[in-house]
């Protein structure tokens with residue numbers, strides 16, 4: 001019988017399986033951060049439980065850390081308490097923590113791969129929906145809630161219903177592969193399949209347009225799988241994957257042997273059956289800009305803001321939601337995207353704040369200045385990314401152009417720390433969610449790629465970055 | 470379960486409007502609850518009463534894995550969210566922590582239920598009675614697994 005990659009990973013992790021019951025799945029790696037873990041640790045204490053495998057559990061602090069000078073005391077007391085709580089919990093339960101001043105601190109989904117913790121064929125959980133990022137390595141990586149965090153801490157397993165499989169086949173060659181990025185591919189996919197198109201499914205991205213991508217570009221794709229409602233996203237590992245993980249701090253010792261078994265096993269069998277399938281040709285994809293309040297409300301950069309009727313196509317709820325979104329975003333139908341002025345630019349988040357993202361953005365910014373009406377910042381995904389970028393002199397390029405260059409963390413992706421939009425401010429953001437209030441109450445988010453964000457920062461409005469390179 | 474409906478005629482009500490990110494630092498459930506639904510309806514915490522139901526369109530709870538979302542709603546007194554569909558993680562969080570019941574209905578039922586209607590929800594019979602309008606609807610039954618977790622009172626009490 002043929003099996004998909006997902007089924008192979010699932011089957012090799014089943015501890016208990018019975019018909020019409022959830023399966024008990026073994027979890028290989030558990031990543032923990034400060035926001036979704038405190039109640040889980042409280043629960044363990046209350047029931048006198050230990051962490052079953054502290055050696056497979058790794059914690060960092062990312063969501064509410066300040067991205068300004070960290071030698072100064074934190075102003076926000078509740079954040080500071082949450083951070084101290086995680087420090088104490090890690091100490092009490094014997095968990096390795098990459099704390100606020102650790103050179104390995106960073107956004108949880110960025111540090112897993114860069115430390116060699118994320119391995120092909122493994123199961124990875126974290127109390128955070130964008131855990132799906134790590135599916136780019138051929139791992140079944142998915143977000144869980146706090147009760148499940150507690151369950152994983154206590155048992156290193158989870159009861160799960162087996163998700164269905166969904167093949168996303170991306171073929172063709174991008175026209176300008178510098179200006180049209182993997183962010184534009186995934187936004188185009190979500191635009192087509194919708195924010196609930198993947199519900200109950202694990203997406204497997206396949207086709208030459210996916211294998212052409214670098215590992216960091218693949219992570220951007222898998223990162224946003226959750227914005228299509230899916231449980232996780234997966235890409236079969238190949239030589240790029242194996243090279244990326246090699247020689248990292250936590251790369252396993254028997255790495256070469258592991259690679260040999262992965263090469264043999266970790267792919268969907270020819271002719272294996274997916275429950276659903278969707279095909280996209282990337283040739284015609286343009287740089288994308290979101291105009292609404294969910295990640296399926298997206299336009300080509302050469303396009304215009306749609307009318308609610310065009311967007312909703314006779315579906316009354318959809319028409320209404322577009323009207324509401326446009327009111328919130330303060331946008332008029334039929335406005336050309338390139339005429340929309342912006343106030344802020346945020347290059348950051350687990351979607352687009354790895355080294356390649358910053359390199360590409362710097363390429364656009366080099367020798368230019370941020371528009372005087374715009375306030376722009378770069379928040380590297382991890383301290384390691386920041387350090388490597390500084391070695392390449394990227395910080396200088398950004399700072400010379402009047403970008404702020406910050407310490408790593410989630411920052412303005414979700415506005416838990418002081419980095420937030422003011423009400424009414426409009427932001428070109430490389431993050432993944434444009435929900436109302438996501439970047440600060442009343443703030444207006446447009447999702448774009450790092451090169452689009454960089455070019456828009458210089459111009460003061462959206463521009464077709466293809467004209468720049 | 471009998472309660473009144475607070476209806477939001479919207480799809481994709483996401484976790485950032487249910488409980489905005491800035492409040493995720495709050496550890497105290499009661500304080501968290503004072504910010505529930507702040508993103509779309511700041512009056513929500515003052516108007517909601519113990520036992521009320523939220524009724525909404527599809528993909529309710531999309532977005533983050535924050536368990537704070539069902540916690541904030543349930544601490545306000547919400548016993549069930551009745552929607553045409555749910556985002557997966559919200560659905561599981563609601564059931565796993567035994568915070569509230571995520572109940573799926575079809576589009577026609579969704580249209581029939583109005584704001585402030587009084588409903589009686591019976592999960593044994595998979596039935597929703599609209600006491601205001603004197604109508605009876607069916608709800609989508611829970612899968613066997615979910616029904617078991619609900620019956621047990623959450624994931625931790627669910628034993629093999």
Ligand code: SF4
Nearest residue numbers: 130349350410413414
């Ligand atoms: S960067 Fe944004 S999406 Fe990613 S983990 Fe942090 S808050 Fe979540």
